[in-house]
Amino acid sequence: MQTAIPFLFMRGGTSRGPYLNRADLPDDLDTLAHVLIAMVGSGHPLNIDGIGGGAAVTTKVAMLSQSDDDWADIDYFFGQVSVEDQLVDFKPTCGNILSGVGPAAIEMGLIPAQDGETTVNIRAVNTGAKVKAIVQTPDKAVNYEGTAQIDGVPGTAAPVALQFMETVGGATGALLPTGNLVDTIDGIDVTCMDVAMPMVIAQASSFGLTGYESAEALNDNVAFFARMEAIRLKAGALMGMGDVSSSVTPKFGIVAPPRDGGTISTRYFMPWQTHPSTAVTGAQCLASCVLTPGTVANAPIPNGRPAGIVLEHPAGQIDVMVDYDLTDDGITINSAGLVRTARKLAAGQVFVPSSVWDGN
Incomplete structure (x- = not known):
């Protein structure tokens, strides 16, 4: 027997991976890690028994939910699955995968699309960073085609404008965690x-x-x-x-x-x-x-x-x-802006053995 989990498979920036609704996954992080390892196929250099791509940029997972934060619309929880070591790191976030969070949240029905452009306020759960994403949504539907080009991705696509805020010291509490410039x-x-x-x-x-x-x-x-x-x-x-x-x-x-x-x-x-x-x-x-x-x-x-x-x-x-x-005292970083692109590649269900998780 296998457990079916709804998913979107998307490229975000120069990375790709499954985008999942957090409500469709186990709450316990240890069980969640085993689910993601099985989903990606960690443990083999080609991830032959999963949907990973055999490289760190293709074994990333985004898990989305509606946010209870007063500022944010969407909570984005990230998991970096190792290619071969059957490990999941929940400490970092990923800005490339974040490029697809706004479009994925709209596709999942977690936030309604506006006509023309939709601004999605995202809280990166792993680090606490706040990111404003502007997604192209003509006729209230996500548009993936456009003229924006980013190095590392062939062709062009619709731009996703990202503005990162409150990013200093997310992991360590300080701009210079050792207290030294060098x-x-x-x-x-x-x-x-x-x-x-x-x-x-x-x-x-x-x-x-x-x-x-x-x-x-x-x-x-x-x-x-x-x-x-x-x-x-x-x-x-x-x-x-x-x-x-x-x-x-x-x-x-x-x-x-x-x-x-x-x-x-x-x-x-x-x-x-x-x-x-x-x-x-x-x-x-x-x-x-x-x-x-x-x-x-x-x-x-x-x-x-x-x-x-x-x-x-x-x-x-x-x-x-x-x-x-x-x-x-030095420098204060207020925000950073970048333009990325994203594309929906597939949608449906991804399966993990019920022995890993029975869906309850």
């Missing part, structure tokens, strides 16, 4: 920062890298990953996050001078693979690192506020518009 760990200077996603950021040159390597070349660099992971684990402890050996956070990023007209070149790690492009949450943290004087980014700070930061990544570029204030 920490030296295992001989490498790093900036530990928490904006939308807690991150450890270093200069590519510190590892003997250019910062322009392809994702594939970096994934093949076993020595680099071993050194990076050792630093990430020590940084996690310094950031007050405890033992992070089984957690995908903090994420790791490396930076280098731009070479294609952007503000800075970046590579983002998930953390045990190189992201094929970059994460929306990570992009906000990297952009904030650029804007903060004295960090390892060491990049020219753009004039004007909000500031447009262009991050170069393996698949192209991503633009982040950051509203911020410089203060005597």
Whole structure:
């Protein structure tokens, strides 16, 4: 016997996965984790017994519900399912998958569509961040076709405008969780920062890298990953996050001078693979690192506020518009805006063995 669970299968930004109604899932997080592992097929490099895609960007799950928050319309609960280790991390959120939350909430009937555009106020449950999404809804139906293009996704689609608010310190309680602009760990200077996603950021040159390597070349660099992971684990402890050996956070990023007209070149790690492009949450943290004087980014700070930061990544570029204030104590990040796209790929029921969960 198997248990049927209604789902939408969607691409959100440069990620994809099932979008589920939280009410259709078990309340207990341990049981929920086993359901998501079975659904995705974690435990095999191809996720052959599930609907995952054999990569960290295709084993993500969004769970939606109507929010009881005075500001928010929708609560978005995220689960990062590992490809092979049969683990689920409920600590982080995902900004790319969030790109599909507004459209999915409308498709699920959790919020009514307006004629023309629909604004969906979203609370990211994992981190407490608040995000305003503007979805194209001509004739009160979600439109997925349009002319917006994002690097890392072929073709064009309708834009989904995202404005992230209250993203500083979501995981650690502070912009700079260690209290320092720069920490030296295992001989490498790093900036530990928490904006939308807690991150450890270093200069590519510190590892003997250019910062322009392809994702594939970096994934093949076993020595680099071993050194990076050792630093990430020590940084996690310094950031007050405890033992992070089984957690995908903090994420790791490396930076280098731009070479294609952007503000800075970046590579983002998930953390045990190189992201094929970059994460929306990570992009906000990297952009904030650029804007903060004295960090390892060491990049020219753009004039004007909000500031447009262009991050170069393996698949192209991503633009982040950051509203911020410089203060005597450093920097205050007010909000960050990005444009993403999303597309509904399939809808119906996904099945898990009843021995994992009987549906009650």
